[in-house]
Amino acid sequence: MRAINIKPSRPLAVFLTVLPFVLVFIAYAIGSDIRLTANPSDKLLPAPSTIWDTAVRLTTEGDRRSGRILFWHDTWASLKRLALGIGISASLGLVIGLMIGLLPLARSFLAQFVAVLSMIPPLALLPILFIVFGLGELSKVVLIVIGTLPFIIRDLSQRTIEVPQELLVKAQTLGASSWVITLRVALPQVMPRLIQAVRLSLGPAWLFLIAAEAIAADLGLGYRIFLVRRYLAMDVILTYVIWITILAFLMDWTLRAMSRKLFPWAEEGL
Template identity: 55%
Template sequence: MRWVNRRISRTNSLLMGLIPIVLLTVLYLVLASERHALNPADKILPLPGAMADAMKGLIFERDRLSGRYLFWSDTLASLQRLGLGLGISTLSALLVGLLLGILPPVRATFGMLVTGIAVIPPIALLPILFIAFGLGETAKVALIVIGIAPVMIRDVAAHIGALPRETIIKAQTLGASTWQLILRVALPQAMPRLIHAMRLALGPAWVFLISAEAIASDIGLGYRIFLVRRYLAMDVILPYVAWIAILAATIDFLLVYLSRRMFAWAHGADR
């Protein structure tokens, strides 16, 4: 049988998905124990025990200086920034993308501007944001928004712009005004695509979050990673990175679930 035709059952695909992860873990453990055999004080590839010890302090014990559980405060602060940034971007993508996609005059007026903003590397704007908004939360959220909103807007606008002409015409022959067409046809058609755009934007959103936290912050997952880097504390960095991966994967999973649940019509026969 050709490889392109092979069908993998659910259980098998789960098992097969675990294989590379297990292999990588084993490889890491082998390398780490080799290094530790040579130098028991090695910090570059810490053993699981060392990671657990280091994380225990961050997760279960209050920080002596600030009185906070650092791991949880970091997570909360980062998720709040990410949520705000993603939320604002999503709302503006829906609003602007919808109008840009469905109304030719709006597209003619603002299309070029949105494209122009989208091609600016967001990190290049970070100094402007710091100057304009200070070093507080606003600048970090603004960086995420500037980083992902233009791409999301363009994606939603392109999707709405590519709706079959027939559908738009049909709605008009049923008496729909521009407003009704936006509300009852374009908006619902945009929603599944919007969630898709959120999923794709999640990766860049994390990049901008960690960057902003690394440069100027006093709390957050990215801040902690860059702080402990000074002490070569791989036993904190690696669990933090794994935690970020788990958070990101969970959000992605939730978005897929939400889309399938709320917009089953867009997922065709595979529901």
């Protein structure tokens, strides 16, 4: 039997899914043990038990000055910025993507412009954003929008162009206006793709958020990571990195579950 035709059973699939995480944990534990045996004061690879203790302390103990549990305040600050940036990108991307995909005039006017914008490294614009919008929340949100919007527009416009022409012709034959065609024909076809585009944008969005918080912020997950790096507090850094990974996974899982619930027909081929 060819390898491409071998499908794992459910238990085997679960085992193969968990295995890489277990192997990474074992490799880290071994590396940490080797370094700590050679140098008990080594800070580069803290023991897993140390990371766990740090995580418990960060999530339960308040700050000595303010009394606030900074871990949760950092999380809330970062999630607000991320949600706002992704929300704006998704909304604008949907509207502009439909326009480019459905309207030839809009396609001629915007398609190449968006393509050129997508080639600009968003992080290169960060100093400009800080100068124009200041060091507050706005510049961080704008960076996320600039970094994710061109991709979402191009993805949705391409999906709109791929809508079968037969559907558009039939709708026009029945007397549907451009607005009705957009809402009743194109939009249902594009919505599943919007969720997938947002899922794919989460990784870059986190990158832009962490970069902006590292440079100019007084609260946030990225700010905290770069604040404690000067003390080589790897246990704190790793705790925050693991937490960011968990948050990103939960957001991706939620979006996929939403897509399966709302658009089961679009998930059949996945």
